[in-house]
Amino acid sequence: xxYHIDAKNRILGRVASDIAQILQGKKHPNYAPNRVGSxxxxxxxxxxxxxxxxxxxxxxxxxxxxxxxxxKETRLEERLAKSPKTAIREAVRKMLPxxxxxxxxxxxxxxxxxxx
Numbered sequence: 001x002x003y004h005i006d007a008k009n010r011i012l013g014r015v016a017s018d019i020a021q022i023l024q025g026k027k028h029p030n031y032a033p034n035r036v037g038s039x040x041x042x043x044x045x046x047x048x049x050x051x052x053x054x055x056x057x058x059x060x061x062x063x064x065x066x067x068x069x070x071x072k073e074t075r076l077e078e079r080l081a082k083s084p085k086t087a088i089r090e091a092v093r094k095m096l097p098x099x100x101x102x103x104x105x106x107x108x109x110x111x112x113x114x115x116x
Contacts, residue, residue, distance in 0.1 A: 001028070001038070001039050001040075002039070002040050002041075002042060003022050003039060003040070003041045003042065004042045004044070004112075005018065005019065005041060005042070005043050005044070006044055006045050007043055007044070007045050007046045007048065007049045007088070008044075008045035008048045008049075009048060009050050010049060010050060011049075011050050011051070011052055012049050012050065012051050012087070012088065012091055013091065015043075015049060015088065016088060016091035016092045016095055017095055019041050019043070019088075019092045019109060020092050020095035020096050022037070022039050022041050023037060023039065023041060023092070023096065023105045023106070023108055023109060024037060024096065024097070024105065025037025025038070025039060027039065033097075034101075035101075036101050036104045036105055036108075037105070037108070039108065040108045040109075040110060041108060041109050041110065042110050042111075042112050043088065043109070043110070043111050043112065044111075044112040044114065045114065046084050046085060046088055046111055047084045049080075049084060049087075049088065051076065051080075055076055056075070056076050056077040056080070057075060057076075057077060058075075059075065059076040060073050060074070060075055060076075061073065061074050061075075061076070061079060061090070085111050088111075089106065089109065092106065092109060093106060
């Protein structure tokens with residue numbers, strides 16, 4: 001089943017939790033935790049997702065390159081400006097169970113470009 005979510009003016013965490021539930025298959029009648037759900041999620045207007053409070057400035061993502069002293073950090077504001085897809089995908093990925101199905105479930109998350 002295909003779900004279409006409009007992320008315009010919706011809070012990032014709430015959109016991500018809705019998407020994570022659908023990708024796990026919990027909204028499907030034959031849910032099984034050891035299977036990838038057949039549901040796909042199409043997200044449109046992802047660039048206009050809202051964030052509450054001071055999260056744009058205070059939320060920090062860390063990434064280590066593997067070299068000594070190369071701990072990189074980016075703020076949510078920079079990540080949303082550069083690529084809002086990665087910010088939403090990262091939020092959904094962290095809400096899914098940490099197991100071997102994580103990447104296969106994320107393949108069912110599809111971002112739709114705005115049609116004009």
